[in-house]
Amino acid sequence: xxxxxxxxxxxxxxxxxxxxxxxxxxxxxxxxxxxxxxxxxxxxxxxxxxxxxxxxxxxxxxxxxxxxxxxxxxxxxxxxxxxxxxxxxxxxxxxxxxxxxxxxxxxxxxxxxxxxxxxxxxxxxxxxxxxxxxxxxxxxxxxxxxxxxxxxxxxxxxxxxxxxxxxxxxxxxxxxxxxxxxxxxxxxxxxx
Amino acid sequence: xxxxxxxxxxxxxxxxxxxxxxxxxxxxxxxxxxxxxxxxxxxxxxxxxxxxxxxxxxxxxxxxxxxxxxxxxxxxxxxxxxxxxxxxxxxxxxxxxxxxxxxxxxxxxxxxxxxxxxxxxxxxxxxxxxxxxxxxxxxxxxxxxxxxxxxxxxxxxxxxxxxxxxxxxxxxxxxxxxxxxxxxxxxxxxxxxxxxxxxxxxxxxxxxxxxxxxxxxxxxxxxxxxxxxxxxxxxxxxxxxxxxxxxxxxxxxxxxxxxxxxxxxxxxxxxxxxxxxxxxxxxxxxxxxxxxxxxxxxxxxxxxxxxxxxxxxxxxxxxxxxxxxxxxxxxxxxxxxxxxxxxxxxxxxxxxxxxxxxxxxxxxxxxxxxxxxxxxxxxxxxxxxxxxxxxxxxxxxxxxx
Numbered sequence: 001x002x003x004x005x006x007x008x009x010x011x012x013x014x015x016x017x018x019x020x021x022x023x024x025x026x027x028x029x030x031x032x033x034x035x036x037x038x039x040x041x042x043x044x045x046x047x048x049x050x051x052x053x054x055x056x057x058x059x060x061x062x063x064x065x066x067x068x069x070x071x072x073x074x075x076x077x078x079x080x081x082x083x084x085x086x087x088x089x090x091x092x093x094x095x096x097x098x099x100x101x102x103x104x105x106x107x108x109x110x111x112x113x114x115x116x117x118x119x120x121x122x123x124x125x126x127x128x129x130x131x132x133x134x135x136x137x138x139x140x141x142x143x144x145x146x147x148x149x150x151x152x153x154x155x156x157x158x159x160x161x162x163x164x165x166x167x168x169x170x171x172x173x174x175x176x177x178x179x180x181x182x183x184x185x186x187x188x189x190x191x192x
Numbered sequence: 193x194x195x196x197x198x199x200x201x202x203x204x205x206x207x208x209x210x211x212x213x214x215x216x217x218x219x220x221x222x223x224x225x226x227x228x229x230x231x232x233x234x235x236x237x238x239x240x241x242x243x244x245x246x247x248x249x250x251x252x253x254x255x256x257x258x259x260x261x262x263x264x265x266x267x268x269x270x271x272x273x274x275x276x277x278x279x280x281x282x283x284x285x286x287x288x289x290x291x292x293x294x295x296x297x298x299x300x301x302x303x304x305x306x307x308x309x310x311x312x313x314x315x316x317x318x319x320x321x322x323x324x325x326x327x328x329x330x331x332x333x334x335x336x337x338x339x340x341x342x343x344x345x346x347x348x349x350x351x352x353x354x355x356x357x358x359x360x361x362x363x364x365x366x367x368x369x370x371x372x373x374x375x376x377x378x379x380x381x382x383x384x385x386x387x388x389x390x391x392x393x394x395x396x397x398x399x400x401x402x403x404x405x406x407x408x409x410x411x412x413x414x415x416x417x418x419x420x421x422x423x424x425x426x427x428x429x430x431x432x433x434x435x436x437x438x439x440x441x442x443x444x445x446x447x448x449x450x451x452x453x454x455x456x457x458x459x460x461x462x463x464x465x466x467x468x469x470x471x472x473x474x475x476x477x478x479x480x481x482x483x484x485x486x487x488x489x490x491x492x493x494x495x496x497x498x499x500x501x502x503x504x505x506x507x508x509x510x511x512x513x514x515x516x517x518x519x520x521x522x523x524x525x526x527x528x529x530x531x532x533x534x535x536x537x538x539x540x541x542x543x544x545x546x547x548x549x550x551x552x553x554x555x556x557x558x559x560x561x562x563x564x565x566x567x568x569x570x571x572x573x574x575x576x577x578x579x580x581x582x583x584x585x586x587x588x589x590x591x592x593x
Contacts, residue, residue, distance in 0.1 A: 041524070042306060042307075042524060042525070042526050043524065043525035043526055043527055045525075069433045069434070070433050070434070070436050071436060072436060072529075072536070072538060072555065073538055073540065073553070073555040075540050075551070075553040077542055077550075077551045078551075088540070090527055090538070090540065090555075094433050094442070094447050094449050095433075097449075097454060098454065098455060103454075103455060103456060103461070107306070109455060109456075109457075110451075110455040110457075110527075110528070110529060111455060112527060112529075114527065133434060133436070134434040134435050134567070135434060135435040135436030135437075135560050135563065135564075137563065138559060138560070138563045139559075142559075146270065146271075159263075160262060160263060161262065161263035161266040161592060161593075162263065162266065163263075170268070170271055171270060171271060171274070171551075
């Protein structure tokens with residue numbers, strides 16, 4: 001791809017201006033919120049404490065420079081080795097247009113911002129951001145459905161893609177496909 | 193037919209004019225609430241564009257509350273993406289938004305290439321843009337025609353198939369498939385374009401340019417079409433952005449945003465094209481069903497422009513990069529999005545250095561585009577709900593993935 005710089009290129013280590021601005025803002029306003037961050041490379045991110053997530057979300061949404069007015073996607077990742085689940089928020093702004101310089105950047109030329117939180121697998125409670133970005137509603141339901149992260153403080157966290165009585169969360173790494181569902185074989189006799 | 197039916201029981205002088213009846217019904221709905229009834233539409237209903245089920249609470253003809261039920265077409269695309277090697281997953285992407293398979297492949301391959309730091313030949317980038325824009329034309333032609341069908345205009349639906357058929361033949365001739373192609377692959381595209389194919393493409397573009405004004409005349413200039421769409425299902429800027437509506441829905445709400453121009457991927461930064469947004473100036477108000485339809489019609493024109501420029505600029509050379517047999521990207525993450533006909537498709541990959549992804553996540557634009565109707569459908573008439581769902585142009589394969 002024309003936009004991608006090869007691994008080891010000096011530009012890979014350059015900080016992403018949007019992530020850097022968000023990091024500075026969060027560290028200034030909420031000094032205890034950030035757990036870890038990566039501001040360069042192809043996929044910069046900021047990991048915050050679950051209890052600070054809502055405050056961070058409001059901060060990046062309401063800040064005039066960032067204006068992250070849209071929650072583009074919520075994903076869940078099962079880090080089984082660490083016994084943790086991770087909720088990943090990709091945010092973007094339709095109020096702010098990236099300047100021409102930003103568009104030429106490598107390796108990340110797309111002005112999104114990634115916020116992550118990690119919670120223990122045993123108690124995967126993440127506060128909802130549905131009231132901050134309405135669109136997070138269905139994404140949170142899907143993440144609950146497939147990965148099993150419980151979003152707290154929101155209305156009806158129901159399954160959305162799978163049937164209501166489906167056992168477990170299939171995108172967890174320890175999930176085993178059951179042999180049958182209501183007596184109907186899921187895995188055919190000859191195997192997958 | 194009952195002989196006591198209303199049309200025979202009332203003489204013409206007693207009968208109320210249709211528009212007065214309509215207004216009185218609205219008043220009954222607002223001030224004098226009648227008994228509420230729960231009505232199920234779908235999952236197998238032509239107006240829901242696939243297997244969408246919507247449960248509405250009605251008060252007479254007015255929708256008071258609405259709950260879409262999705263998931264009927266869930267085929268575990270993400271689970272499969274975490275079980276098969278990257279290159280085997282690409283054909284599954286076709287099956288998400290099956291009306292825009294080339295665009296899906298383009299975004300998915302870009303994400304995997306970015307993950308694995310793969311450089312692809314320049315000619316392949318141009319071919320990808322050409323096939324993606326042809327796909328956009330086909331997808332929008334379908335959306336334009338079917339939207340007329342939703343509102344009772346059967347003719348444009350049949351006419352658009354004439355051009356759509358030619359376009360599908362085009363994509364068939366390079367890929368071997370009519371709907372699902374697996375033509376764009378990791379590292380480039382499957383095969384080069386032939387001289388014959390380029391002539392065929394020219395003829396197709398000319399046909400689209402010739403016929404599009406006819407469809408616009410049949411629909412957008414049509415009084416009935418205008419009355420069914422203008423001021424109906426208004427999604428304003430704030431609502432669209434809050435819900436994550438993208439594509440024509442977002443631009444119809446007045447947001448001047450197109451990833452192809454504002455965060456250009458592939459070689460889109462080398463083309464000159466406009467981003468239609470806001471009001472059409474023909475009829476209707478900002479963010480209504482009419483503007484969404486108009487945006488699609490305008491985008492077809494822009495896609496023709498992009499394809500012509502791409503054809504003129506396209507360099508000679510290979511169309512596939514040399515790739516190792518076993519593809520194992522280094523541990524890391526990518527988030528890549530692209531402007532599909534229906535909005536922004538995004539792929540999020542987490543790699544642990546294996547040949548399969550540790551986490552494979554897709555954002556289908558239709559998923560967010562249909563979620564918004566839970567808010568905007570309150571208070572509309574049932575017939576207008578059909579107009580609203582049709583104007584969002586959803587593909588359920590992409591909602592459920």
